[in-house]
Amino acid sequence: MTADLKSTITANLLQIDTEIKKMCKHVGREKSKARLIAASKVQPKENVVAALEAGHKVFGENRVQEAQERWSDLKQNYEGIELHLIGGLQTNKAAEAVALFDVIQSVDRPKLARFLAREMKAQNRHLPLYLQINTGAEEQKGGCMVADLPALLDVCAELELEVQGLMCIPPADDDPSLHFSLLKKLAKHHKLERLSMGMSSDYALAASMGATDIRVGTAVFGARE
Numbered sequence: 324m325t326a327d328l329k330s331t332i333t334a335n336l337l338q339i340d341t342e343i344k345k346m347c348k349h350v351g352r353e354k355s356k357a358r359l360i361a362a363s364k365v366q367p368k369e370n371v372v373a374a375l376e377a378g379h380k381v382f383g384e385n386r387v388q389e390a391q392e393r394w395s396d397l398k399q400n401y402e403g404i405e406l407h408l409i410g411g412l413q414t415n416k417a418a419e420a421v422a423l424f425d426v427i428q429s430v431d432r433p434k435l436a437r438f439l440a441r442e443m444k445a446q447n448r449h450l451p452l453y454l455q456i457n458t459g460a461e462e463q464k465g466g467c468m469v470a471d472l473p474a475l476l477d478v479c480a481e482l483e484l485e486v487q488g489l490m491c492i493p494p495a496d497d498d499p500s501l502h503f504s505l506l507k508k509l510a511k512h513h514k515l516e517r518l519s520m521g522m523s524s525d526y527a528l529a530a531s532m533g534a535t536d537i538r539v540g541t542a543v544f545g546a547r548e
C-alpha cells in the first residue's frame with residue numbers, strides 16, 4: 324500500500340464522517356448514533372488495508388466467500404473489526420456466515436432465519452440481525468416484502484433471534500427518501516433501533532433521516548472494477 328493510497332482513503336473516510344455528523348447536528352440527532360460501514364466488496368485488498376490503517380473498524384461485505392478470502396487473516400491482524408454481511412445469503416452458506424460475520428443485515432425469509440438460528444446455537448455465536456426490506460417491491464431484489472414483515476418478526480421471536488434493525492436498498496431510479504422514510508416508519512412501529520440505509524450517492528440524506536448504519540463503498544474506496 325502506498326502512502327498516497329492511505330492518505331486518499333483516510334481523507335475520504337474523514338470527509339464522509341464529517342458530513343454525516345453535520346447532517347445529524349442539522350436535524351438534531353445524536354451524532355454518535357450514526358456510523359459509517361465501509362462497503363469493501365470487489366475492492367483490491369490494498370484499499371481495505373488502507374482503511375484499516377486509517378483506523379476504520381466497521382466493514383460491509385456482500386458475498387460470504389469473498390469475505391472469507393479477504394478477512395480471515397485481516398481479522399486476526401487488526402483488533403476490533405466488525406464485519407457486516409450486507410448481501411443476500413443462501414441457506415447453504417449460513418454456517419460460514421455465522422462463523423465469520425458479526426452482524427447479518429440481509430435476513431429476509433423464515434427459512435433463512437431458521438438456518439441461522441440453528442447455526443448460531445451450534446456455534447454458540449449469537450449475532451445481532453437486521454431484516455432486509457424490499458421497500459420498492461422489486462421482483463429481482465432480495466428483501467422481505469413490507470406485508471410479510473410482521474410474520475418474519477414473529478418467526479425470529481420464536482427462534483429467540485436478536486433482531487436489532489432493518490435494512491433497505493432503494494430502487495436505483497426512485498427518490499431514496501421515500502424508501503428511507505418507509506423503513507424508518509416500520510422500524511419505529513416494531514420498536515427496532517437500527518436503520519441501515521444510505522450509500523455513496525445519498526449518505527447525507529440517510530443520516531438526516533435517521534440512519535444508524537450507512538453503507539458507503541465508492542465514496543470511500545473509489546469506483547469498483
Ligand SMILES: *Cc1c(COP(=O)(O)O)cnc(C)c1O
Pocket residue numbers: 362364385409410492521522523524538539540541542
Ligand atoms: C455495494 C453496496 C453498497 C455501497 O455502494 P456504493 O454506491 O459504492 O456506496 C451499499 N450497500 C450494499 C448492500 C451494497 O451492495
